Every structure is written in structure tokens, then in C-alpha cells.
Amino acid sequence: MNLPPVNIENIDIKLRFGNFVLNVLYVKFGYFLSSMPEHSHSQGSYELHYIPQGKGTLIAQDQSYPITPGTLFMTGPDIIHEQIPDFNDPMAEYCIFFEVLPGDSTPAINRNHIANDRLMSELLMSTPFWIGTDRENMMALFEMLASELSIQSVGFHHTVTNILEIIVIRLVRQYSLHTSSLHPVPLKTLDDSRLLTIENCFLYQYPSITLKKLADNLRLSTRQTERAVRKQYGISFSEKKAQVRMSAASRLLLSTELSIYAIAVQIGYTSQEQFSNAFKRYYGMTATQYKFKRI
Structure with a gap:
């Protein structure tokens, strides 16, 4: 069954993880009826993709990866990629686009929190590309996210923020291999x-x-x-x-x-x-x- 599209921009949500902030720029859901052309994102920008249904191919850095239901991948700075659907079974996609900003210097009270936040930061920013099969049961989270954004009932902004935080945490938990980022994360001056x-x-x-x-x-x-x-x-x-x-x-x-x-x-x-x-x-x-x- 086809679900209605979601296209929410400028939602003013910032996810704080210790010494860095994820500034969420948009959340989208839709079906690929044509290929997404080859492109890359700017420094400090990341795009999280989750495929709930359908099939296709991801080409990233000249490597080809099959996409099937449950595929989860992140494309970060300077990762050249394109998505090609299987037109016999077009893939759907949840997509979250955010930029990494420096956080405030307020220290965490719990030292374990400091260590966990630092590890999150290091894994995220040193892994400009990751792809795998979801092992954290994230489908329900994306469905909740789409529902909250579509209905926008009382308290939806707080609920959406919490859901997005869990999605990012569960994504980073699944990083088993990661490489160093080629570029440092810059300070942003654009809105x-x-x-x-x-x-x-x-x-x-x-x-x-x-x-x-x-x-x-x-x-x-x-x-x-x-x-x-x-x-x-x-x-x-x-x-x-x-x-x-x-x-x-x-x-x-x-x-x-x-x-x-x-x-x-x-x-x-x-x-x-x-x-x-x-x-x-x-x-x-x-x-x-x-x-x-x-x-």
C-alpha cells in the first residue's frame, strides 16, 4: 500500500549530543519513480536514508550497492552518490537531512554521559558513508516520525525531537566499520x-x-x-x-x-x-x- 508523501522543511529541530548539535533541515518520505541524479553534500552535511519497501541500487563513490527493504545508509560530506530504482518494484525512502554544528560548552554532570556523547560524535563525523541492513527495528520509529509530522498534533515538536534522537542513536550503534573524515566540520554561517x-x-x-x-x-x-x-x-x-x-x-x-x-x-x-x-x-x-x- 502506498503511503502519502512527507516533505517538511525548516522544522527548527536541533538534536544535542554533548559537544555537537545536529541541525535538522528536512524530513521527507516518498517513492522513487525516477532516478535521483548523482550528487554530493557540502561539508558538515549528512543525509540519512531508510528504505521501508521496494528495490533499487545505490551507487556511492563508484561502488554499487543493492537496496532492499530494511536498507539503511548515511551519505555525508563529499560522498558522490545516486539512487536508481527498480521500476518493477520502486523503492520508497525516508530521508533526514541535517548539518553538524558545534554545541555549547556546558559540561555534562555524569562522566559516562560525556564519554558516550564523545563516542557518538566521533563515530558520526568520522564516517562520511555507511550502509547496512537495519538491526535496530527502526521501521516503527520512521512510521511514528511520519505520522507526527503529518498530523502535527499538540506536542508534536517535542515528540518529533525525541524520535529523531532515537533514530540517530540507533543508526550510530550499527556502525561497525568507519573511516576518518577527509575534512573537518566547519562552522556554518548560512541559515x-x-x-x-x-x-x-x-x-x-x-x-x-x-x-x-x-x-x-x-x-x-x-x-x-x-x-x-x-x-x-x-x-x-x-x-x-x-x-x-x-x-x-x-x-x-x-x-x-x-x-x-x-x-x-x-x-x-x-x-x-x-x-x-x-x-x-x-x-x-x-x-x-x-x-x-x-x-
Whole structure:
């Protein structure tokens, strides 16, 4: 049975775990009727995914992972990933997006609490990617979360905060392998809506987005916007846009029969020559060579 979608943004929930805070930016639930294109999140940003039903494939850092009911995974900073549904059994997904902020310096009274919070922090921020099968019976938690967010009855904000805290704790409990994060968690200067605007522009509007358009959306100057993008991704606006365009070109070349001209137009280039020159600079080979390199 298909459940109604959930799309709640700017819910103003902050989960405190000792010396760090998870600032929840959105909670979503929906069905994949098309692929989620390749993308990555900015520094300090994490996306928690839970698949309650359906099947598909996750491609993360060029590795392929089967997705089945009960699959749980986290995609953190700079983890390039895409989700491809099985169109015979499209997957549903609960998705929680948050950023890590520094917490206050108020000491915990119980030393055991300090140690546990420190371990939570270290596991979460040193594990930019994790995938596994849920072993903590989290389905009921996600259903409760979706119900509270949909109904928004008296006390829902407090209840949702408690549910989200339990979800994060049960996720981190399941980390058995973890690697060091490549980047330190930066201090954030953007508010929640601006951070989401930047993420969504590079995810959905990359063919046509310009620095001026993004600046207008953020209500910032182009210089402030350039600094904000560099702070979030560690690269300039033009470098990030090229990265996203080339990732899309790579996927289309290897998974479709579209002509090079059609791909150029689809990802926002005004001519095949312009696209071909940019592609060769980025990958060190022509688009035609790249298309047939795995054959």
C-alpha cells in the first residue's frame, strides 16, 4: 500500500549530543519513480536514508550497492552518490537531512554521559558513508516520525525531537566499520533555508544556474555567494558547477544512447563544441572515447 508523501522543511529541530548539535533541515518520505541524479553534500552535511519497501541500487563513490527493504545508509560530506530504482518494484525512502554544528560548552554532570556523547560524535563525523541492513527495528520509529509530522498534533515538536534522537542513536550503534573524515566540520554561517537553496540548485538546476541567479535566490551579493559556495564545498562556484555537469555527462554517456549533442544541450551547454572542449579538459579524453572506454 502506498503511503502519502512527507516533505517538511525548516522544522527548527536541533538534536544535542554533548559537544555537537545536529541541525535538522528536512524530513521527507516518498517513492522513487525516477532516478535521483548523482550528487554530493557540502561539508558538515549528512543525509540519512531508510528504505521501508521496494528495490533499487545505490551507487556511492563508484561502488554499487543493492537496496532492499530494511536498507539503511548515511551519505555525508563529499560522498558522490545516486539512487536508481527498480521500476518493477520502486523503492520508497525516508530521508533526514541535517548539518553538524558545534554545541555549547556546558559540561555534562555524569562522566559516562560525556564519554558516550564523545563516542557518538566521533563515530558520526568520522564516517562520511555507511550502509547496512537495519538491526535496530527502526521501521516503527520512521512510521511514528511520519505520522507526527503529518498530523502535527499538540506536542508534536517535542515528540518529533525525541524520535529523531532515537533514530540517530540507533543508526550510530550499527556502525561497525568507519573511516576518518577527509575534512573537518566547519562552522556554518548560512541559515537553514540558504544552505538548502545551494544544495538544491546544484542538484536540480545545474544546467542553467549562474552565480548571479544563485546570489539572487540567496539574497546575497555575488561575492558573498562565491564565498558561501567555497565554504560549503571547498571549491569555487564555477568548479562546483563544472563538477556537477561533468558527473551528469558521465552518467548519460555510460547509461543512455543519447547523442553527444543531446547530452550537451541537456546539461546546459549551448553547443556541442563547447561541451566537448569542457569534457576533454575535465576527463582528459573526448566524450566519444569516454563512452566506449568500458566496452
